Amino acid sequence: MLVKDGDSSQNSDEEKGAYDARLEDITQEGNLIRGSSCVRSCTASSAKRFIIYRRDWCGLICQVLIPLILVLFGLWLTSGPSKLTQSPPRHLSTGWYPSKQRILMSTNPVSMAGDGFDVTGAELFANMPNATTAFEVTYVDI
Amino acid sequence: MYPYRYGSYQIYQANKKANLYNIINFLNVTSQDVTAMYPQYIYQSILRVATGDPEFTFDVTSTPYPIYQKFKDIE
Numbered sequence: 001m002l003v004k005d006g007d008s009s010q011n012s013d014e015e016k017g018a019y020d021a022r023l024e025d026i027t028q029e030g031n032l033i034r035g036s037s038c039v040r041s042c043t044a045s046s047a048k049r050f051i052i053y054r055r056d057w058c059g060l061i062c063q064v065l066i067p068l069i070l071v072l073f074g075l076w077l078t079s080g081p082s083k084l085t086q087s088p089p090r091h092l093s094t095g096w097y098p099s100k101q102r103i104l105m106s107t108n109p110v111s112m113a114g115d116g117f118d119v120t121g122a123e124l125f126a127n128m129p130n131a132t133t134a135f136e137v138t139y140v141d142i
Numbered sequence: 143m144y145p146y147r148y149g150s151y152q153i154y155q156a157n158k159k160a161n162l163y164n165i166i167n168f169l170n171v172t173s174q175d176v177t178a179m180y181p182q183y184i185y186q187s188i189l190r191v192a193t194g195d196p197e198f199t200f201d202v203t204s205t206p207y208p209i210y211q212k213f214k215d216i217e
Contacts, residue, residue: 082213089205092182096175097148104150104168109157117159119191124156124165127190128183142152 094134107139148173149180156191163188178204 053060094101105121112118125137148170155164165184169176186200 079216081216082209084209084213086209087206089203092178092202092204094179094183096179101149102147104147106151106153109153109155111155111164113157113160115157115159117157119153119156119158119163121151121153123191124151124153124184124187127187127196129186 094130097134100136101134102136102138104138104140107141110142146170146172148176151184156188158191161192163192178202 053064090096105125107121109118109120121137121139125131125135128135150168152166152168153164154166155162157163165188167180167184169180171177182200182202186198189200190196190198
């Protein structure tokens with residue numbers, strides 16, 4: 001620690017020079033970490049991590065061993081024989097649903113032109129495939 | 143509530159003279175097929191109304207992609 005004593009109040013050039021030199025030395029000591037390479041930093045971090053793991057076995061198991069085992073298990077699963085089978089083409093039909101499908105439909109269009117050519121919900125429903133046997137419609141005014 | 147409701151239609155615009163059909167389809171996607179089925183139902187209905195032909199049929203067949211050769215090679 002740099003402390004000026006009572007004599008330094010004389011402000012002589014010699015003392016001022018000595019004070020600056022000591023201050024420069026202290027500054028350089030504080031920058032010893034500067035200039036370390038990336039490899040040294042990584043090595044030091046790895047060593048630190050290894051020392052921590054030596055004290056903390058639970059952390060080693062949870063953070064390294066179990067994830068490693070799970071990844072290897074996943075790789076083993078994906079390398080096994082596949083059970084995928086080719087599905088047949090499927091024709092879109094109302095018959096894929098076993099019972100009547102309950103649907104809601106607007107009674108009238110929200111935005112009506114009012115020219116007599118607006119199509120109502122009942123007209124659209126009547127033209128749906130298998131309308132009478134496959135659906136059970138409820139009209140709502142929205 | 144059973145039986146479940148898998149889809150509904152809200153008609154925003156439907157006009158035979160302007161041939162303008164804007165219909166909103168609400169889907170309950172807990173069934174994997176509704177995204178294909180329910181639009182298909184209303185497409186056919188719109189085409190029948192627009193063409194004026196009640197026997198008009200619009201058939202769609204969904205064909206799955208083949209299995210990757212990589213998976214076949216493992217077997």
